[in-house]
Amino acid sequence: MPSVAELAEAEAELFPGRRLIEIREKNFNYWADAESAVALQHLQVKATAQGFKLQVCSAYRSVERQYQIFKDKFTGKRQVLDATEQPVDISRLSASEKIKAITYFSALPGLSRHHMGTDFDVYAANLLPEGQMLQLTCREYAPDAYFYSLGQFLQVQAPSCGFVQPFCMATWHGGREPWHLSYSQRARQLLSGFSFEALLKLYALFDDDFMPALIGFAKQHYRNLLCMN
């Protein structure tokens, strides 16, 4: 594994101009892009007025963390879900098939929009039934499920605060993620500074056996995986 300093430097070069600040909430602290965090607070105020206690469960995520998630999925330590949100056995797949399966619901390290700090996973704390663990699945947003009204709210009100739902767009071929919001203006700015060369520099710091397959897959798909279009 690379050192913390090496990783931080390579990660900062991926999205030049990124500026993260720490947000402290009652039960959860997170890091996010400063402007995006302000926009999210506006959306939270609107949500409160309509009866939703809108909370963030994930904002900025480091490359190191995403790398670990990816590695755990690739090596079978963590579940990989298919299009119907059921666990899939990836043990017999080739390396690139495994990576493809993982990317249906999960980002590759260096290619997560959460690295920018402009993107948030949200939920409504007051709609989550007591004792129910937050899943982040589409089942929670089905018409008879507890987040259905939250889904309706986000669809209508998120754009009015400058947010888009990149993983609900017609151009996205992976799993739908109605809980994932992106502060569009800042995300577009940061994505315009992204280069595949900077990603290669980052990947050069890692030496796991799957790296050649990961690099090959990333080269082919990075624009789609980051929803750059």
Ligand SMILES: [Zn+2]
């Ligand atoms: Zn997300």
